[in-house]
Amino acid sequence: MRKVFRQHCLVMLFTVFFTVKRPCQLERSSFKQKCYSLSPNQRTFQLGVGIFGTLTNPKSTMYEMKIGAITFQVALGDIAKESADVIVNSTRRPFNLKLGVSKAILEGAGQAVEDECAVLAKQFHRDFIVTQGGYLMCKIIIHVLGDNDVRKTVSSVLEECEQRKHTSVCLPAIGTGNAGKNPTKVADDIINAIVDFTQKYSTPSLNKVKVVIFLTELLNVFYDNMKKREITISPTFQSTSPQNAYNIPEYWADMNQQLFCVIQLQPGQSEYESVKHRFSQTCLSYRIEKIERIQNEFLWQTYQIKKKHMDMKNGHTNNEKILFHGTDADSVPHVNQHGFNRSYAGKNAVAHGKGTYFAVDAKYSADDTYSRPDSNGRKHIYVVRVLTGVYTLGHKGLITPPSKNPYNPTDLFDSVTDNIQHPKLFVVFFDNQAYPEYLITFRC
Incomplete structure (x- = not known):
């Protein structure tokens, strides 16, 4: 496994770390001024021209990076055993795929979720459906179509999570299984969808997105994509x-x-x-x-x-x-x-x-x-x-x-x-x- 070195990074929007302290009033001849102070050791903004934080390696099988307000993680594992507000199932119409990751999710969730999928698949013509979490450690499962455009699909998932005020979502590398999509393109689309989301929401309810994959080769693909977005800059910027x-x-x-x-x-x-x-x-x-x-x-x-x-x-x-x-x-x-x-x-x-x-x-x-x-x-x-x-x-x-x-x-x-x-x-x-x-x- 590659070793990740900590470094400061370039961001597309600003990342700012500060704490608001006491308000103060100043009187001047031509105007009244109400200011909001920083403590002396907090007057330096950490700014950049992007939204990507430092790439870290908290576990041997996981990479983590801040993307705006989102903590983005990629890890080897079994998505059916993950704990999150939302778990995403990549499937195909009529939302009953029993292969690969989808099989693990449906079997782990239980028969009630399968039955709910069958009913909703007949009622709705959207590109995803939402069911209960069943026996999985989540509140809901969002079932998406793996053949669809990955960036649009992930964007829809993040929007659905935000509308429902969920704070965490766990998804597979959508489309890299039975749909046969290019893993490099999938990694790019997933990360770009998160970037799109962070540019819409500066303080979202959703704060954690985790991609769970089952092949080391896929983990390396995501590592390469995350690493290329991390560029060193001067660590501080005076306002x-x-x-x-x-x-x-x-x-x-x-x-x-x-x-x-x-x-x-x-x-x-x-x-x-x-x-x-x-x-x-x-x-x-x-x-x-x-x-x-x-x-x-x-x-x-x-x-x-x-x-x-x-x-x-x-x-x-x-x-x-x-x-x-x-x-x-x-x-x-x-x-x-x-x-x-x-x-x-x-x-x-x-x-x-x-x-x-x-x-x-x-x-x-x-x-x-x-x-x-x-x-x-x-x-x-x-x-x-x-x-x-x-x-x-x-x-x-x-x-x-x-x-x-x-x-x-x-x-x-x-x-x-x-x-x-x-x-x-x-x-x-x-x-x-x-x-x-x-x-x-x-x-x-």
């Missing part, structure tokens, strides 16, 4: 470094190595008046109490990486819009620190997909449905930079934007809307596709 490729805006106040700051703007400032004007174009009847600028360096950096990627992909820089998002007072601290996490998706609307919704007009977001008044009658709207890019019509049930090209299912639209010619709202499906720039607190 004030001049080498920062995505500089924070010049108009931001000095953050003094804080995690993030909330800056209260003052009436009469050009920045305040500009935000007020944008809001008042459709919300003249409301009275603004305060406007705050959100200075969150981590969110800004990840947003700029996404913007650069979209600009390159689309061949132009006209991918950003300034939109509005209404919310309640309880959600404000979370958005300020973590952005528009998709765990909030569908909180108020799902008609155009299970993403985060942003309105063209402030009036739409000011509705009590979206910006629910607190006990004192105050309401809250964010002015948001949103990467809408190339968009299309949305519809209920979407969990990602549709594919642009039926022959290339991985080439997706960037966002969806309610009306292509005259959009009133946009929906995005990736956490780093929107930056909450200003928070307006107002009342009727």
Whole structure:
């Protein structure tokens, strides 16, 4: 077995290790500043340009690597003896394959699961079905078709786990058995599906994905794939470094190595008046109490990486819009620190997909449905930079934007809307596709 050396790694998105400490208040002549401190030994961010952590070898028959928020493991073993919230069975229609791994899973789960498979296979025409766990050490079994596209299949499994709030899933090397798929391609597809998932969810419920295989040769294939994604970088990055490729805006106040700051703007400032004007174009009847600028360096950096990627992909820089998002007072601290996490998706609307919704007009977001008044009658709207890019019509049930090209299912639209010619709202499906720039607190 190959020996794995620990090393720092390059990541596609940022990985940040920090603990939020006490808030502090500072008064300045032109604004009020609320900052959130790090302890002195925590003021260095561990950042990179990717999502892959260090490849380790905790056991002689296991490799492990962090992929974003997911702990990814590959190990030799018997999947029917694994313990996880979800176990995945790779089979074929009508979901009753009694060969290889599928045989072990069905026999281990018991006759009740086989009977349930038989019933569900007749009722549903999806590419997977979900049954009870039976005698296996899991809550549910997701039965997938091994002949199907592996990346799409694993993406569907991860989405199903997330929707059900499960924390761990165990799957075989889908398609490498009776389906005869190329093991190298399967390993690549499984890992890429996890990457896709981590780019949608910054803080998912699902936090562990384990691939259990029965051949040492397959273990080596996964090792090679994981190892090639691990690239050494400088172990630390100072947030004030001049080498920062995505500089924070010049108009931001000095953050003094804080995690993030909330800056209260003052009436009469050009920045305040500009935000007020944008809001008042459709919300003249409301009275603004305060406007705050959100200075969150981590969110800004990840947003700029996404913007650069979209600009390159689309061949132009006209991918950003300034939109509005209404919310309640309880959600404000979370958005300020973590952005528009998709765990909030569908909180108020799902008609155009299970993403985060942003309105063209402030009036739409000011509705009590979206910006629910607190006990004192105050309401809250964010002015948001949103990467809408190339968009299309949305519809209920979407969990990602549709594919642009039926022959290339991985080439997706960037966002969806309610009306292509005259959009009133946009929906995005990736956490780093929107930056909450200003928070307006107002009342009727």
